[in-house]
Amino acid sequence: MRSPTAPPTVRDVAARAGVSPGTVSKALNGTGQLRAATRDRVTAAAEELGFRPNHLAKSLLQGRTYTVGILTTDSFGRFTTPVMVGIEDALGAGRMSTLLCDGRGDPLRERHYVQELLNRRVDGLVVTGRRPDPRPSLGRLPIPVVYVLVQSEDPEDLSLSYDDVQGAALGTEHLVGAGRKRIAYVSGPERHWSTQRRREGVEQALVAADLSLAPELVLMGPWSEAWGRSAATQLLRRDPDVDGVVCGSDQIARGVVDGLREAGADVPGRVAVVGFDNWDVMVEAARPPLTTVDPNLTALGQLAATRLMDAIDGKELPRGVQLQPCDLVLRQSSV
Amino acid sequence: MRSPTAPPTVRDVAARAGVSPGTVSKALNGTGQLRAATRDRVTAAAEELGFRPNHLAKSLLQGRTYTVGILTTDSFGRFTTPVMVGIEDALGAGRMSTLLCDGRGDPLRERHYVQELLNRRVDGLVVTGRRPDPRPSLGRLPIPVVYVLVQSEDPEDLSLSYDDVQGAALGTEHLVGAGRKRIAYVSGPERHWSTQRRREGVEQALVAADLSLAPELVLMGPWSEAWGRSAATQLLRRDPDVDGVVCGSDQIARGVVDGLREAGADVPGRVAVVGFDNWDVMVEAARPPLTTVDPNLTALGQLAATRLMDAIDGKELPRGVQLQPCDLVLRQSSV
DNA sequence: GTGAAAGCGCTAACAG
DNA sequence: CTGTTAGCGCTTTCAC
Numbered sequence: 005m006r007s008p009t010a011p012p013t014v015r016d017v018a019a020r021a022g023v024s025p026g027t028v029s030k031a032l033n034g035t036g037q038l039r040a041a042t043r044d045r046v047t048a049a050a051e052e053l054g055f056r057p058n059h060l061a062k063s064l065l066q067g068r069t070y071t072v073g074i075l076t077t078d079s080f081g082r083f084t085t086p087v088m089v090g091i092e093d094a095l096g097a098g099r100m101s102t103l104l105c106d107g108r109g110d111p112l113r114e115r116h117y118v119q120e121l122l123n124r125r126v127d128g129l130v131v132t133g134r135r136p137d138p139r140p141s142l143g144r145l146p147i148p149v150v151y152v153l154v155q156s157e158d159p160e161d162l163s164l165s166y167d168d169v170q171g172a173a174l175g176t177e178h179l180v181g182a183g184r185k186r187i188a189y190v191s192g193p194e195r196h197w198s199t200q201r202r203r204e205g206v207e208q209a210l211v212a213a214d215l216s217l218a219p220e221l222v223l224m225g226p227w228s229e230a231w232g233r234s235a236a237t238q239l240l241r242r243d244p245d246v247d248g249v250v251c252g253s254d255q256i257a258r259g260v261v262d263g264l265r266e267a268g269a270d271v272p273g274r275v276a277v278v279g280f281d282n283w284d285v286m287v288e289a290a291r292p293p294l295t296t297v298d299p300n301l302t303a304l305g306q307l308a309a310t311r312l313m314d315a316i317d318g319k320e321l322p323r324g325v326q327l328q329p330c331d332l333v334l335r336q337s338s339v
Numbered sequence: 340m341r342s343p344t345a346p347p348t349v350r351d352v353a354a355r356a357g358v359s360p361g362t363v364s365k366a367l368n369g370t371g372q373l374r375a376a377t378r379d380r381v382t383a384a385a386e387e388l389g390f391r392p393n394h395l396a397k398s399l400l401q402g403r404t405y406t407v408g409i410l411t412t413d414s415f416g417r418f419t420t421p422v423m424v425g426i427e428d429a430l431g432a433g434r435m436s437t438l439l440c441d442g443r444g445d446p447l448r449e450r451h452y453v454q455e456l457l458n459r460r461v462d463g464l465v466v467t468g469r470r471p472d473p474r475p476s477l478g479r480l481p482i483p484v485v486y487v488l489v490q491s492e493d494p495e496d497l498s499l500s501y502d503d504v505q506g507a508a509l510g511t512e513h514l515v516g517a518g519r520k521r522i523a524y525v526s527g528p529e530r531h532w533s534t535q536r537r538r539e540g541v542e543q544a545l546v547a548a549d550l551s552l553a554p555e556l557v558l559m560g561p562w563s564e565a566w567g568r569s570a571a572t573q574l575l576r577r578d579p580d581v582d583g584v585v586c587g588s589d590q591i592a593r594g595v596v597d598g599l600r601e602a603g604a605d606v607p608g609r610v611a612v613v614g615f616d617n618w619d620v621m622v623e624a625a626r627p628p629l630t631t632v633d634p635n636l637t638a639l640g641q642l643a644a645t646r647l648m649d650a651i652d653g654k655e656l657p658r659g660v661q662l663q664p665c666d667l668v669l670r671q672s673s674v
Numbered sequence: 675g676t677g678a679a680a681g682c683g684c685t686a687a688c689a690g
Numbered sequence: 691c692t693g694t695t696a697g698c699g700c701t702t703t704c705a706c
Contacts, residue, residue, distance in 0.1 A: 035702090036702095061682085061699035096440075101439075103438055103439075104438075288563070289563065349685090350683080361694075364686085370685085370686090374691065395683080396685085397683085
């Protein structure tokens with residue numbers, strides 16, 4: 005016999021309303037033809053019993069769960085969090101829930117989670133993570149998959165990210181437009197994808213303006229403020245005429261600004277500085293506040309979720325890498 | 340008839356292995372007595388078909404979903420993220436999944452999500468968020484609930500957090516132990532719970548050391564670096580003999596350190612500074628790096644998940660507010 | 675309009 | 691050891 009603490013079922017509601025389970029279903033879902041009085045009686049009974057329709061049973065029957073999995077390759081961090089906020093935002097509006105899995109950079113663990121999500125019959129999957137360079141595909145799965153921030157090696161997969169090259173070019177064009185001629189690039193480790201892509205952007209923009217990126221004004225190091233400070237003094241030593249710096253991150257930019265100011269080089273009077281990330285904490289605390297490139301991570305998450313929902317609804321998923329443009333946010337470090 | 344693209348079921352596996360569905364279940368779950376050969380045949384068939392046991396069906400049958408809901412009151416942020424990492428960590432080890440819901444500070448939305456999670460028959464619920472002051476309970480639910488970081492008003496609920504008073508006292512004792520006598524407290528907005536609790540901690544520690552917190556050395560403002568810088572100059576003006584500062588956050592502490600240094604007051608030579616949060620980015624970039632109080636947020640998340648799993652396994656959930664101790668992390672701003 | 679019956683995929687209980 | 695049966699909670703024909 006049913007335990008008295010077990011949640012009420014359609015049958016309990018049916019009994020209380022004096023109808024059949026089928027009728028309860030129709031009444032509560034607004035399907036079929038029901039007399040208003042019956043409908044009300046059922047609704048009342050459900051209310052009184054605190055009836056909560058079992059989503060599992062529905063899913064089992066309908067073959068879809070209204071759930072998508074989010075798999076992070078590395079843990080959640082500063083870059084994945086805004087993306088997840090965007091995903092949650094877009095999915096929540098479509099009444100879908102998200103099952104969260106943290107791969108922690110372990111491919112084995114990752115594979116295990118994919119299996120688990122498939123067992124749970126999620127309708128789709130978003131793969132995200134910090135490292136933007138191409139990573140192995142999860143392979144062909146029976147459900148649509150969107151990679152966001154991370155990039156799949158398989159061109160058949162849809163990978164969504166922001167455009168590093170365009171972003172860095174945007175920041176550079178801004179400096180050039182303000183009349184700067186001797187522009188430096190200070191960024192993260194040389195081997196990093198972002199460092200390289202952003203460098204390309206800087207070079208492209210300079211070339212387009214009949215300028216060039218002097219090799220001695222390209223400085224790469226760790227992604228830290230300390231490195232930015234150190235790079236600033238190096239820059240002034242290498243070329244006292246440097247008048248603009250495009251940075252690979254806001255942390256570095258903040259360090260650069262501090263380093264310049266403390267070396268007596270006015271920002272933006274003598275040197276204008278542009279950051280990358282639009283990370284509120286860095287950007288606002290810097291003196292002066294940083295002009296920076298905004299990769300629009302939350303919008304990216306929303307886009308990923310939207311594409312995924314389209315695919316779940318039967319629309320074909322685009323293929324390949326799609327890069328969204330970055331925006332420039334003006335603050336005092338460049339004007 | 341079954342669509343050829345539909346995922347294979349136990350029946351498909353059974354047919355292929357030449358056994359019955361019941362046998363497949365036993366073979367794949369290691370229950371009951373099976374001949375090794377049969378088991379192998381089933382395993383092989385399952386493998387070949389790419390069989391993924393439908394978790395929904397299991398859950399429906401067993402009345403357990405091995406899923407817990409995480410409901411954030413505000414969105415995910417700097418404080419909730421480490422907590423969620425901890426939760427994920429502890430739950431993942433127990434092979435449970437997490438369903439993520441973002442209440443976005445909207446009580447209506449929050450209630451809606453609770454209903455949705457109940458419909459989905461989650462085994463338990465973690466409520467978290469940024470604001471540490473007591474908030475309305477979700478009320479009696481048919482599943483165990485743990486509040487973490489946020490605090491429920493209902494003393495019947497279990498609320499887990501870190502101990503602001505002890506944390507601030509710890510930082511203060513450290514300064515006192517290093518011989519500091521004129522200690523200031525610079526923190527966030529006066530009305531904030533954390534600001535008040537941490538002030539209590541500072542006062543208690545000072546009183547215990549036969550010192551006291553001079554009213555003119557208590558400065559409250561926004562949670563920003565800029566405020567910390569401004570507070571630093573005010574402090575030096577109000578009492579040039581100030582020799583220690585306990586700060587309400589690492590951001591403020593970093594501002595204080597910058598403000599002091601730029602006013603010519605050596606840190607830690609003349610003034611020792613302690614922060615709060617142990618936020619890597621702030622703590623490491625500060626000059627000098629910050630001694631700070633670590634609220635151990637990830638451990639808190641793990642604890643919450645552990646308690647919840649115990650409760651799901653039938654163990655009674657403790658009641659009331661349980662505060663975990665903070666740790667002190669020594670760096671150069673205080674020694 | 676409403677009820678009865680079948681079935682989603684799985685496991686547990688009981689036969690054999 | 692393995693097969694058969696029943697049923698988790700719900701929706702969906704199809705009768706009435």
